[in-house]
Amino acid sequence: MNEYAVTVIGHDRPGIIADVAEILARLGLNLTDSTMTRLRGHFAMTLVCSGPPAGAEIEAALEPLTAERTLLVTVRGVVEEPVYEPAGTHHVVTVHGADRLGIVATLARTVAECGGNITDLTTRLSGSLYVIVAEVDVTDAERLDEALRTAAQRLGVEVSMRPADADLL
Structure with missing residues (x-):
């Protein structure tokens, strides 16, 4: 199972979360962690997802969201690291x-x-x-x-x- 960090930033508009989540679901990716917010009219989202597709396939599927040049999307593979156990x-x-x-x-x-x-x-x-x-x-x-x-x-x-x-x- 592959794990990816996906970031989406740019001008806010209704439906960004729905668009991204639907594309990732169609690819068979499960969203495991995410944070999303609006900062002075700009949308920012980072999420971690896992599933079978390769990173290039995810990037290609998300590319239509960047067509108007109001959103920037990045996809990066996440390597397995030791789980951080909070102290204190x-x-x-x-x-x-x-x-x-x-x-x-x-x-x-x-x-x-x-x-x-x-x-x-x-x-x-x-x-x-x-x-x-x-x-x-x-x-x-x-x-x-x-x-x-x-x-x-x-x-x-x-x-x-x-x-x-x-x-x-």
Whole structure:
């Protein structure tokens, strides 16, 4: 069974997800992981799928979506790698404050220096208010919380960290 990462980015319009999902289903590909969002009128999707076709066949099937040059589609083979087992506990970090250069860089570096791993990150700018919501795996939550508060103070933003709720399926 082949596994692929498919990305689709470009100008948003209704039906992109349906178009991509239908093409992949017709090819016999199962969607195993995905993330999709709209960013200021632009659509962004990354998904992992598995099935029998070769990458070139998938690219050819998705090519009509790029005909108007409003979407860019890429298909890459995914090699089997060891499964990442998160160490520690899962937390949600929220940052908000006046928009300024370096907020994401500082947050990401602080998490990394405390041995944490950001597993999901969303940012939004609303007027002059900048908001970050990040999911983080960390072994020393108290150390990270303290480091984030110090970094937030330097940046002039507010930060909070709380244990994440278990996913309910």
